[in-house]
Amino acid sequence: MTDDQVYLQKLLNEIKGETNQFALMEVCGTHTMAIAKSGIRELVPPNLKLLSGPGCPVCVTAQGDIDAVIEMVKNPAITLLTFGDMMRVPGTTSSLQEERSRGADIRVVYSPLDALAAAQQMPAREVVFLGIGFETTAPTVGVTIQEAANAGLRNFSVLSLHKIVPPALAVIFADPDIKVDGLICPGHVVAVTGIEPYQELAQQAHKPMVVTGFETRDILEGIVMLLRQLHRNQAMVEIQYRRVVKPEGNLVAQKTLADVFETADCRWRGLGLIPQSGLKIQEKYRGFDAHHKFAVPEFEDIPIKGCACGEVLTGKITPRECALFGKGCTPIRPIGPCMVSQEGACAAYYRYTPVKGRE
Amino acid sequence: MLNDRILLAHGAGGVMSQQLIDEVFKKAWNNSYLDAMLDGALLDLPPGRVVMTTDSFVITPLFFPGGDIGKLSICGTVNDLVACGAKPLFLSVAMIIEEGLPIADLKKMVESMARTSKEAGICLVTGDTKVVEKGSADGIFINTTGIGVIPAGIDYRPARIAAGDVVLVTGPVGDHGLAILAQREGLKFATPALSDCAPLGIIGRVLEKYAGAVKCMRDPTRGGLATVLNELAQQSGNGILVKGANIPVSPVVQGACDMLGLDPLYMANEGKMVIIVKAEHAAEITKDLQNLTEARQTVAIGEVLTEPKGMVLLETELGAQRIVGMLEGEHLPRIC
Amino acid sequence: MCLGVPGKILKISENFVATVDVNGNQTDISIRLTPEAKPGDFVLIHAGFAMEIIDEAIAAETISYMEEMGWYDR
Numbered sequence: 001m002t003d004d005q006v007y008l009q010k011l012l013n014e015i016k017g018e019t020n021q022f023a024l025m026e027v028c029g030t031h032t033m034a035i036a037k038s039g040i041r042e043l044v045p046p047n048l049k050l051l052s053g054p055g056c057p058v059c060v061t062a063q064g065d066i067d068a069v070i071e072m073v074k075n076p077a078i079t080l081l082t083f084g085d086m087m088r089v090p091g092t093t094s095s096l097q098e099e100r101s102r103g104a105d106i107r108v109v110y111s112p113l114d115a116l117a118a119a120q121q122m123p124a125r126e127v128v129f130l131g132i133g134f135e136t137t138a139p140t141v142g143v144t145i146q147e148a149a150n151a152g153l154r155n156f157s158v159l160s161l162h163k164i165v166p167p168a169l170a171v172i173f174a175d176p177d178i179k180v181d182g183l184i185c186p187g188h189v190v191a192v193t194g195i196e197p198y199q200e201l202a203q204q205a206h207k208p209m210v211v212t213g214f215e216t217r218d219i220l221e222g223i224v225m226l227l228r229q230l231h232r233n234q235a236m237v238e239i240q241y242r243r244v245v246k247p248e249g250n251l252v253a254q255k256t257l258a259d260v261f262e263t264a265d266c267r268w269r270g271l272g273l274i275p276q277s278g279l280k281i282q283e284k285y286r287g288f289d290a291h292h293k294f295a296v297p298e299f300e301d302i303p304i305k306g307c308a309c310g311e312v313l314t315g316k317i318t319p320r321e322c323a324l325f326g327k328g329c330t331p332i333r334p335i336g337p338c339m340v341s342q343e344g345a346c347a348a349y350y351r352y353t354p355v356k357g358r359e
Numbered sequence: 360m361l362n363d364r365i366l367l368a369h370g371a372g373g374v375m376s377q378q379l380i381d382e383v384f385k386k387a388w389n390n391s392y393l394d395a396m397l398d399g400a401l402l403d404l405p406p407g408r409v410v411m412t413t414d415s416f417v418i419t420p421l422f423f424p425g426g427d428i429g430k431l432s433i434c435g436t437v438n439d440l441v442a443c444g445a446k447p448l449f450l451s452v453a454m455i456i457e458e459g460l461p462i463a464d465l466k467k468m469v470e471s472m473a474r475t476s477k478e479a480g481i482c483l484v485t486g487d488t489k490v491v492e493k494g495s496a497d498g499i500f501i502n503t504t505g506i507g508v509i510p511a512g513i514d515y516r517p518a519r520i521a522a523g524d525v526v527l528v529t530g531p532v533g534d535h536g537l538a539i540l541a542q543r544e545g546l547k548f549a550t551p552a553l554s555d556c557a558p559l560g561i562i563g564r565v566l567e568k569y570a571g572a573v574k575c576m577r578d579p580t581r582g583g584l585a586t587v588l589n590e591l592a593q594q595s596g597n598g599i600l601v602k603g604a605n606i607p608v609s610p611v612v613q614g615a616c617d618m619l620g621l622d623p624l625y626m627a628n629e630g631k632m633v634i635i636v637k638a639e640h641a642a643e644i645t646k647d648l649q650n651l652t653e654a655r656q657t658v659a660i661g662e663v664l665t666e667p668k669g670m671v672l673l674e675t676e677l678g679a680q681r682i683v684g685m686l687e688g689e690h691l692p693r694i695c
Numbered sequence: 696m697c698l699g700v701p702g703k704i705l706k707i708s709e710n711f712v713a714t715v716d717v718n719g720n721q722t723d724i725s726i727r728l729t730p731e732a733k734p735g736d737f738v739l740i741h742a743g744f745a746m747e748i749i750d751e752a753i754a755a756e757t758i759s760y761m762e763e764m765g766w767y768d769r
Binding site: 028030083111113114133136137139140143189191214244246252256 | 697698699724728729741743746751753
Binding site: 541547548549550551552610611613614615617618620693694 | 702
């Protein structure tokens with residue numbers, strides 16, 4: 001065994017030696033996927049529950065918001081640019097993938113700046129960027145809006161469905177039905193925001209939190225650090241992912257967020273309306289707000305029959321406890337968003353975790 | 360003299376069609392089958408079971424690092440024949456060309472097809488060209504159909520796969536998929552990855568002497584290694600367990616996949632084979648294959664199990680087992 | 696939630712554009728969110744932006760930190 005493997009085994013052994021009943025929640029979808037892909041979920045002892053939280057931006061996007069986007073792309077003047085993640089998410093009657101096949105101009109980009117470049121190349125088109133993601137992605141969209149403003153672009157706008165994480169965690173901690181003993185905090189989100197918002201949450205709820213990276217080693221270290229805090233009855237915010245995350249976060253990114261966005265009430269799938277949990281484009285950048293520019297209508301959230309994504313997203317049930325899991329709802333024919341998104345909890349379970357693995 | 364670009368008239372069957380055939384196709388290809396100018400090719404086949412396979416090629420861009428659509432259209436069909444255990448013999452080519460394609464480009468593709476088919480030892484015996492209006496195709500679509508004959512004693516059907524067999528792959532996976540992806544509009548990155556596009560007849564010839572020990576062979580093209588392993592598990596009714604650490608992926612491919620949120624196991628290959636062999640011959644076969652330029656990095660990546668039937672599992676660096684599924688839908692770059 | 700991959704800054708051009716190397720692949724990203732980044736730095740790339748400068752030396756420190764805390768012997 002290499003030194004790395006020996007170290008991984010040491011971490012794993014400490015986790016396997018845990019005898020208490022603890023439920024740890026990984027907030028971030030990238031963690032959900034990494035935990036499934038590396039097999040960590042299968043290796044932890046049955047008394048340790050690893051729950052998946054509301055950290056997949058595709059999954060928590062409200063059904064009504066997806067329907068609104070689908071309605072918007074029917075406007076033939078609009079070219080919609082989106083991250084690939086959103087293409088297959090089913091709305092009530094259709095998906096972006098289906099709308100594209102019907103002739104809507106929808107393109108996948110890797111960076112919001114690619115959308116800006118597209119707007120410059122197609123002055124006759126209304127280019128709309130679909131802004132999804134949390135505090136990590138939102139500053140990149142913020143910079144893009146600032147650059148569009150500097151360039152005086154008139155045919156570029158953003159449909160902001162951005163959300164921030166701490167209010168959703170507060171909802172989860174307040175719910176007596178959800179038992180979470182510790183949080184594996186999203187490394188790349190905290191790299192932007194810093195640990196302050198989490199320190200408040202940790203104190204109020206008396207829950208230990210560890211800001212964790214995404215390599216197998218990072219996640220094992222994060223779990224060990226949480227267990228060690230639990231044994232000492234501590235509720236601190238620790239940073240495992242110190243090579244990237246500074247306690248104060250990225251001040252430039254925070255400034256960008258404050259300049260371009262303001263918080264607003266926002267609907268989350270599974271969690272409902274959470275006060276001040278969404279990022280709305282500020283008045284001074286109104287010309288770049290697709291909601292305003294195209295008077296995007298409000299769609300009600302029509303619940304999908306039998307779909308338990310809401311319970312999955314809050315860790316109330318594991319994906320296999322949903323009646324539709326694998327029966328009618330699969331990654332090829334997804335019914336709920338947790339099965340669509342690569343990092344959705346259901347898709348991660350379906351794709352990677354053998355049935356003999358723990359629920 | 361020909362025009363610079365393909366016109367609808369080049370497909371109308373008259374003088375201009377003839378000119379195109381003379382100037383472009385006959386210069387690259389001539390053999391007694393084509394010279395006979397019949398409506399079809401009359402073929403004499405050696406003894407053995409005949410294999411026929413067909414594939415259409417619709418790739419963007421038409422020219423990419425490591426190959427072009429012409430080379431690809433030969434390799435794809437040749438490798439399907441090889442995977443069936445056949446010696447590739449005859450080939451048909453049908454092209455649907457979009458009006459406006461530069462004739463110089465067409466010439467380059469046709470020359471590349473001629474070169475590759477010669478290298479692969481397969482003979483083009485019949486062909487067809489159609490021209491469609493601008494917008495009705497994307498530059499050019501090529502269909503090739505191949506015929507080959509299986510030498511006596513060879514049977515590479517998946518039903519022969521049994522528990523205990525060893526799974527080999529003839530080199531690192533994902534390079535073709537990445538080379539193509541990097542050329543796509545909208546993804547602005549430069550990669551040194553080259554398409555692995557190559558005809559693999561030589562692999563078939565080397566394996567002939569291991570007729571009984573080689574159970575099955577398949578080329579992991581669209582859908583990548585993961586999809587082919589799943590097909591083999593399902594069609595043979597066995598499970599397959601691969602060791603993640605043993606699957607060869609170049610750092611360049613891994614890095615680009617990490618950046619774009621893609622998985623190398625689902626990236627296309629055009630010059631690799633997955634070969635299932637009897638365990639006691641695995642080392643010997645691996646060594647033989649490693650002597651070939653086309654298969655220098657052949658390595659054993661896993662084994663066939665009785666359970667779980669029809670499924671592929673991967674052992675992670677932690678020693679856990681996870682499922683490797685088939686490709687679902689389009690393999691899209693993502694940020695989360 | 697947010698995929699990130701480390702890349703090494705090769706050069707910085709005008710308008711906060713940096714050319715980065717990711718395992719041999721090259722791409723241009725924006726360093727508007729990490730204006731202090733300089734050639735040779737490793738940065739965490741997300742959606743075409745450098746989100747933070749990476750300090751790899753700290754990764755090694757974490758191991759010794761875990762060791763110092765002592766492994767539980769249950």
